[in-house]
Amino acid sequence: MSKKGEIGVTFQPKILPLCYEVAEHENMIWICDGAANVGQIGHAAGVLLTKLDKGRMCCIVAIAAGSKPHLEIAEKAKKNIVINGCGKRCASKVLEKAEKRIDYEIDVSKYLQKMPTLDIYEADVKKIAEMIIKEAKL
Ligand code: SF4
Numbered sequence: 001m002s003k004k005g006e007i008g009v010t011f012q013p014k015i016l017p018l019c020y021e022v023a024e025h026e027n028m029i030w031i032c033d034g035a036a037n038v039g040q041i042g043h044a045a046g047v048l049l050t051k052l053d054k055g056r057m058c059c060i061v062a063i064a065a066g067s068k069p070h071l072e073i074a075e076k077a078k079k080n081i082v083i084n085g086c087g088k089r090c091a092s093k094v095l096e097k098a099e100k101r102i103d104y105e106i107d108v109s110k111y112l113q114k115m116p117t118l119d120i121y122e123a124d125v126k127k128i129a130e131m132i133i134k135e136a137k138l
Contacts, residue, residue: 014051019058019073027055027138028077030063032084032091037115038108039085044120045108045129046083052129054138055081064094071098079103081136083128086114104136 019028031046032039050057062070074080074095080102082091086109095102111131112124132138 016050016056019056020069022056023058023073023077025078027079027081027136028073029055029057029081029083030060030074030091030095031057031082032060034085034090035118036085037117037120038112040118041112041120041124041128042083042085042106042108044125045132048125048129049081049132049138054133055079060091060094063098063100071100074098074100077101079136081132081138082106083108083132085109104132106132106135 017026019026029046029049031043033043034040046055046057049055058073059067059070063074080095080100082095082102082105084091084105084107087107089105089107092102092105106128108128111128
């Protein structure tokens with residue numbers, strides 16, 4: 001059993017299955033990880049969804065870099081869930097440019113005001129994660 005300390009810190013790490021091995025039966029989560037509150041809330045929501053076994057966060061930068069295994073993961077994913085911090089939809093555009101299917105996408109800034117800070121609230125992370133679970137039927 002893992003113990004949690006500060007946000008993101010787990011003393012006994014939960015070992016995740018490899019994306020490539022589970023993608024076919026798993027909701028893959030792609031996140032922009034933008035350097036503003038909404039990007040970081042989206043990131044933390046993706047981490048939370050992964051820890052709750054609602055999906056598996058995967059490396060969207062690898063898609064942008066043209067990594068073949070990651071392109072295949074997006075191709076065979078049960079669902080591609082995309083979390084964008086704001087209306088620029090950077091994460092969605094990465095998948096669109098790679099011609100991969102998007103099953104659900106969210107723009108966090110539609111629900112929370114975008115601010116130039118990396119300080120975020122756990123309540124906002126939970127709100128966005130719960131919204132994704134409901135809307136994407138995870
Ligand atoms: S979608 Fe918005 S928050 Fe995310 S990386 Fe792009 S500009 Fe930054």
